[in-house]
Amino acid sequence: MGARLVVVGGDAGGMSAALQARRLDPGLEIVALERTRWTSYSACGIPYLAGGSVPDLDSLVARTPDALRAQRIDVRTGHEVLGVDLAARRVEVHDRAHGRSFALGFDLLLLATGARPRRPVIEGIDAPHVHGVQTLDDAAHLLDTTRRHRPASAVVIGGGYIGLEMAEAFLARGIPVTVLERSSEVMGSFDPDLGAEIAAVMRRLGIDVRTGVEVTSIGPASVTTSDGDVPAEVVVLGTGVVPNAELAAEAGLLTGPHGALTVDRRQRSSEDGVWAAGDCCQSVHRLTGQPVYEPLGTVANKMGRVAGINLGGGYASFPGVLGTAVTRVGWLELGRTGLRRVEAQAIGFEVVEETIHSTTAASYLPEAHATTVRMVAERRTGRVLGVQSHGGPGSAKRIDVAVVAVASSLTVEDLVGMDLSYAPPFSPVWDPIQTAARALLSKL
């Protein structure tokens, strides 16, 4: 009998790992414990499900429990882990369907327990019409509310990625929606002036965006704020997430400044034989070397792959993240990677910054949309530190050029000389990213 790997959590991080471990070590016994009845789903797709462009919950499932079982992964849905005993090498499991608990020993343990919405201490926040959008159970609950009760009004608390996406989803369902943001601008991961532009687009779409507003309590049909009452028959939490790391922390595993599990480059936790992947653990910023918390599906998948390869006896390392993110609202696309000026300066970089206006295609073509690129480089070396882009369709994904440039320590001069692709429907003769690099180069 081979060793037993117990995976806690059946979503991206856990199942990516399980599949890699299975591929590399056919003799490994793999048991996956998942609290809900869903496995390997795209939580990032929930706003699109809520908005109606994804037909049903099942569409968001990449691999069903049965598909995973066919890979000899013993998936047990409806099984919640209540405790981890590191000394005894076992987890305490609760089988919800049968109302029984049991202990399950492990040789290797992978924690992929994900995250849950941050719930500020507000009266009414635990009411049934206040929804997270992290799990498919959340999604099912939300869909049920939206379809059955046909709410006349919605509020999203928080003007970040989830706030934007969910506001558009309610709009698509014809439900008037208000976004309440505590800070002075929405989308705090972008510079404030971009936040203001984003809010302006949201308002043009018909979203009631209120910034600098505190929510004081949540009632059954309205939310009370520092700016008065806002009608809200349904409320979505877009206030960020917190890692589900308490179980592991109680067992003695180290966590970092964000409360997420500390892992090394191979996704090994502070305890031998115990690994972690996905939204429950922190990662490292490639540029700063500092611990960051990036609870994103794409990061979870990458971490899971690395953990699984190592668990299966192979070797892989996770290089960290650059804070890359893209989203859209209406026609406006947004992308960012690396450090903004304030972020770079905060850790001591002396920087130059430039913002340029260009088009997504040759300006003489009807498909050309306005696009803006803001780039930050280290003054002395010209090294690209970060880019923000926003504009019409075709603006966001361009950020990937900057991702590779930042990760490769390229300078703005390297970018200027880069043989990026060009044809009139796809780009001006100088790609907007290069136009930004040229502008910076002339400042250096």
Added chain:
Amino acid sequence: MGARLVVVGGDAGGMSAALQARRLDPGLEIVALERTRWTSYSACGIPYLAGGSVPDLDSLVARTPDALRAQRIDVRTGHEVLGVDLAARRVEVHDRAHGRSFALGFDLLLLATGARPRRPVIEGIDAPHVHGVQTLDDAAHLLDTTRRHRPASAVVIGGGYIGLEMAEAFLARGIPVTVLERSSEVMGSFDPDLGAEIAAVMRRLGIDVRTGVEVTSIGPASVTTSDGDVPAEVVVLGTGVVPNAELAAEAGLLTGPHGALTVDRRQRSSEDGVWAAGDCCQSVHRLTGQPVYEPLGTVANKMGRVAGINLGGGYASFPGVLGTAVTRVGWLELGRTGLRRVEAQAIGFEVVEETIHSTTAASYLPEAHATTVRMVAERRTGRVLGVQSHGGPGSAKRIDVAVVAVASSLTVEDLVGMDLSYAPPFSPVWDPIQTAARALLSKL
């Protein structure tokens, strides 16, 4: 009185250089001699003008002669250079409007004479209804023919980028069009199986694509081929271009294997004080170090910028090209960069190759299009050597990630760990480029 820079050619390469030189050296006298009446235009836009999505010739002009004159560049249109005397440091100029010739001395000379369509030795190829699409004069001529004579049929000789773009332009004008390609597949810069897919899409659009066909003569209303006669009241040459380098070669400047001017990294020709930029000169392939000829607008602009900075007393170097190209036909987008398998093997690389099928967005969204990525890496090192991509909207520009990766000598493993942007409307959770890198990694 400062030194005099004479620029021969008023398009991308020449005018980019002139503007940079002016910026850096306000005392430089700059005379630009342009044969036609146009300056700084996008020849790449001509197919879109021909197809009607660009309203007029002037839309393709980035900077008019007057705009350049406002920058103190003495632009003389309708002026053709007939000879270069390197020893005497002067050019022989013909002023077309006044029918006179004169000698013009220079301290510095920049040759930016561009390229012209390759004209195979075929009876009738010089007839007035046989068009190149390299200059705005060509474009004016073609537009005039198309609009005034309303041709009932068109032929494009050559199934490369121009062939695809011009075939679609005729289609947009409601003119039945045939593309005649000598090789067994269209788009020879892609692998043959991709060429076959491209041809299939073209045929579905209604373009008559014939491969393995030789043109034997061109008559006033038809083209005679090895496959019989094809109606053609208008003919476009898509058979590639040849550099306008004869003048320089006669003067004693060195040319390379493609007949284009040899330049160093700073765009200096083989003669002191004489520089070159754009379609008249060759460049270096960044991966192979070999001379290549890449007559593309984006390359011309980059070379011009480098030449101009150096001419103005600054320092810049051109790093070479990777053979990057993108285009589209109907819904199909195509991109390529670096080396294909056959190209890599031809210069001695031992390679692995993989082709993957993915989607441009999360597969559960209606905006997800099928996309295919073929990646080649060096077997021993895992270094990415080249990528071809094709598929629905969103497929082509992804190639830029590969451009930066290849230029930075990244490995497939580097790409797998890259923090590329992800949100469901923009990408699957693993970007298709990363899915290809993963597939290759598992083969290494």
